[in-house]
Amino acid sequence: MADMNIQVTQHTVPKKKAGPWAQTWRRFSRDKAALVGAVLLGIVILLAVLAPFLPLDDPNAVNLAKRLQPPGTDGHLLGTDELGRDMLSRLIWGGRISVSIGFFAVGIAVVFGTILGLIAGYFQKFFDTVIMRFMDILMAFPYVLLAISIIAALGPGLINTMIAVSVVGIPYYARIVRGSTLTFREMEFVMAERAIGASHFHIIFWHILPNCLPPLIVAVSLDVGWMILAASGMSFLGLGAQPPLAEWGVMLSEGRKFIRMAPHVSLLPGLALFCVVLAMNLIGDGLRDALDPKTKV
């Protein structure tokens, strides 16, 4: 009888297929819009990384004789700003700061939000109540107000802006992760792990966390754009990066005064922001489709 069982099952498994992550990647790479986003983001990141090695002017070199030159001027491909600084150089150096703020702020928010969400969702009861009520309080504040008040407490500056923006993001991640944790902790494979004798730590990090990643990845990709915007917004308000630092928000804010005479000074950093945020959103949408459980085999 046992031999017969073996015979029956041997023919029914199809040829080797890729794992869930590989399948996600395959679906993602077929999504044209997402690829456009990825290429766009790739260019921005490449430029930002290579900035020190590119033949660019010093982004802070002032040349008052050549103020507010329009794009296409000799030696200044994208013109100059109100202090005669090269726009192209400032854009690329500014991208370094703006984009990295976005990623770091999301990174901080994800790490803390995930840990809090996992604890709340897995242990429930006391932890859940305390953590999630605190997250509710954070969410109840208008986010700009919250960020401004954190900066007000810590003092203006680049690092503090990053912290402020990421604190605003923590509750969202905590919620996403808690939600998935609640689903997965009740599943039988978690019960099986406990029957084997796995510790809570092991179950949380090796079994629940990997299953929470898909919605988290989507949220991250959509949020990086938002965080870049928020950080630039803070800089625009004069709370984040301080002039003369080349940062897109600062550049926008400074260029605003000359918007009638030389629109390119504010338009260009605005366009750069727009492109990066658009790229992140396209990638996020693509990832969401690729990770969607409904299309999963």
Add this chain to the structure above:
Amino acid sequence: MEKLLEVKGLKTYFPIKKGVLGKKEEYVKAVDDVSFYLKEGETLGLVGESGCGKSTTGRSILQLVKPTAGEIIYQGQDLMKKNFREMREVRRDLQMIFQDPYSSLNVRMTIRNILLEPMRIHGLYTPKEREERVKDLLEMVGLRREHADRYPHEFSGGQRQRIGIARALTLQPKLIIADEPVSALDVSIQAQVLNLMQDLQEKFGLTYLFIAHDLSVVKHFSTRVGVMYLGRIVELADKKSLYNSPKHPYTESLLSAVPVLDPDYKKERIILSGDVPNPKNPPQGCAFHTRCASCMEICKSERPPLKELAPNHLVACHLY
């Protein structure tokens, strides 16, 4: 034969919070004073309708759900008194097979990793031996060694259940609690999986606590059968005496619902009136008295104890 596991007066209550501050507490008595034992090498079937507490009983034994009271004695040690570390040692001997083969395997792990988990957690064998063991296990349950590199979604329900069985066998357990292991499978696949479980039992001298709601499956599989109703065992007997001469009215009605493969066979179906009472608020006295055809006055007030009618035939009913 020796008693491998003995459960005495097991109670598992789940609190329900009421009110804004969670002050008032009520309990769902999922398992209410259940006692039985398992002899080495036998299969005890545990049957009952949905929500009667059979799965909770299984989970309570493994301390996956914290029981409220009672004793669970495995080889002379009370599992209720063990801490996490001590319990981990015992878990090598006590394993579980789950009901839903789709949720019992982590979809983000390969079969190899799923089977390596128990050995990693218990720090058994060298890496090389572990690899060998994974392959042996796969062949033992009727899969192929190459399947180790695949993911759960590439397998059918029956094959997934085989993987679940392989995982339970990894630590070479003595007792396996099978929580409705075939109820999620096709009838044709059910037979295959049951036969596999029986072969493994012979091969390794396993003891099964077989939880199911399908009486025919239990009859095929068990040596003794316990019938549960609303968190209590109402009848516990050898397979033969239970199926041939059921004593408890509830067992009688359950057995009368089993289809018989004979178109000319006429039998009286005992159709129960009403629904299963809410376990949050079970009836006073005998839990079954609200639906029992032979209900007496005493049934409404006094809870019948589990009495031994004949050797190995226990019934909790005032009729006897």
